[in-house]
Amino acid sequence: MAEELRKKFRRYIAQATPMSDQLVGLIEKLFRDRTEQIRLSKPGGVAPETSEVFLPMEDLVRHLERYDFDWDDAQNFMRTERFRQSFQTIDEKLYRIV
Numbered sequence: 001m002a003e004e005l006r007k008k009f010r011r012y013i014a015q016a017t018p019m020s021d022q023l024v025g026l027i028e029k030l031f032r033d034r035t036e037q038i039r040l041s042k043p044g045g046v047a048p049e050t051s052e053v054f055l056p057m058e059d060l061v062r063h064l065e066r067y068d069f070d071w072d073d074a075q076n077f078m079r080t081e082r083f084r085q086s087f088q089t090i091d092e093k094l095y096r097i098v
């Protein structure tokens with residue numbers, strides 16, 4: 001239900017929050033979800049090292065489309081210094097820089 005509301009009110013949220021902040025928020029959420037998924041798959045629920053956690057670019061693209069982000073705007077953001085300070089892409093995988 002929350003996702004449906006987000007989709008319906010996306011334009012109002014977008015006006016209040018810069019797109020770059022929305023993208024960073026989405027990417028951070030995807031990393032948290034992926035980290036939790038890896039943690040739960042390990043014996044004893046040990047948290048993974050940051051270097052173990054990555055997002056396949058195809059997953060990111062799928063989520064960008066799902067949340068109606070413009071791919072060209074997202075690619076432009078990925079070229080900014082703000083993005084490069086926090087993330088890096090290696091072999092179609094997105095990693096977080098700590």
